[in-house]
Amino acid sequence: MHLAICDDNMADRKQLERLLDRESDRRKEEQGLLYIDSYGNPDALLTHPMQYDAFFIDMCHTPGVSGLQVAAALTEQGVTVPFIMCSSDTDYTKQDIPGHVLHLQKPIKVADLQSILDQAQELADHAEKLIELREDWASHYVKEADILYAVGIGNHTTVTLRGGEVYRIFGAPSLLFDFMEKEHPTFVMPSAGVILNCRHIREIRFPMRAVMSDGHTFLLHPRILPYVRKIMNECEKP
Numbered sequence: 483m484h485l486a487i488c489d490d491n492m493a494d495r496k497q498l499e500r501l502l503d504r505e506s507d508r509r510k511e512e513q514g515l516l517y518i519d520s521y522g523n524p525d526a527l528l529t530h531p532m533q534y535d536a537f538f539i540d541m542c543h544t545p546g547v548s549g550l551q552v553a554a555a556l557t558e559q560g561v562t563v564p565f566i567m568c569s570s571d572t573d574y575t576k577q578d579i580p581g582h583v584l585h586l587q588k589p590i591k592v593a594d595l596q597s598i599l600d601q602a603q604e605l606a607d608h609a610e611k612l613i614e615l616r617e618d619w620a621s622h623y624v625k626e627a628d629i630l631y632a633v634g635i636g637n638h639t640t641v642t643l644r645g646g647e648v649y650r651i652f653g654a655p656s657l658l659f660d661f662m663e664k665e666h667p668t669f670v671m672p673s674a675g676v677i678l679n680c681r682h683i684r685e686i687r688f689p690m691r692a693v694m695s696d697g698h699t700f701l702l703h704p705r706i707l708p709y710v711r712k713i714m715n716e717c718e719k720p
Contacts, residue, residue, distance in 0.1 A: 483535040483603060487520040488527050488552055490544045494570065494588060495520055498538060501595055513603070524552045531556055532612065532623055536602040540568040540588070550577050557581045560623040562609045564602045582609070611665045615641055615649045622649055626666040630682045630694055632658060634675035644682065644695065668713055672702045680713035 485502065489495040499520055506516035519534075521527045523544060531537075537556065541549045549572060553565045557580040565581055567574035570588040582605045586598050612623040624643065632641040634655045641649045641658070651658065655677050662669045668681045672692070682695040690702045692710070702710060 483514075483599070483606065484517045484533055485519070485536050485538065486527055486531070486534040487518065487538045488524055488549075489520075489538065489540045489568065490522055490542065490547075491540065491570070492522065494540065494568075495522065498568075498590060501590060501592065505592075505595060505599065509599075516599075523547070524555065527552075528555055528559065531559055531561055532614070532621075534561075534563065535606040536564045536566060536599075537561075538566045538568055538586070540570055540572070540574075542571040548572070549574060550579055553579050553581060553583070560612060562612065564605045564609075566598055566602060613662060613666070615651050617649055617651055626662075626668060626679070627681060629669075629679050630696060631679060631698065631700065632677040642696070642698075668717055670706055670710055670713075672700060672706060676700055678710075680710050681717040683710065683714055686710070 487495055487498055489498065499518060502516055502518050509516065524547065539549045539552050541547050541552055549567055561581065563582065564584055565579065566584045566586050567579060568586045568588055569575060575585050584598055584601055586594060610625060612625060613629065615622045615624060628643045630642045630644050632639050632655050638650050638652055639655045639658055641651060655671065655675055659669060659671050659677050668679050670678055670680060672678060678692055678700055683692045684695050685693045686702065687693055690704060690707065691699045692702050693699050
């Protein structure tokens, strides 16, 4: 697991780092190491939050910044993994916090930390895997169901979302497909330059054309037609 600590109390932050280091040693044989990044304020954390499997959060001493605000900012960026709210001066159990929330009381007991990590691992394992679409100037994280299709144009791939947004990412569609197909079997490549999300195929017309939910059509190869029909039947339509 890759964990982030966001705590503006240096003593508490260092103690949690030590506890997690010891827990990492205990778990490494059966569950693998714990990788830990530690932050005293949320600015750097919010720059690249999608790499983490869980967040330990407690902000009590920074004017104008609260643990609730950090959790809300992470949620707004699309984070779906657990927030572990560490109650000290602030009792987070009495706050309405978005997302998957676990609670840990300070001072932290080893048994409580072990239990929380087990719960966080289970939640992270079941969290929906987001797809990164990296443009030249920004990265976007979207759900599988948000993508309609992707089309290669030169050295880039344009990805069209069901809301009408279009992102232009670097690289051929095959590079994106190599990543997506591992976690998301709804995607197919009917040709070298096209990726289709079978979830959004409205119908298949003669001769071998997929009509997408936005009306765009793409040729299908006979070889993949049985698989496309199978996925279309299995998928829940958005």
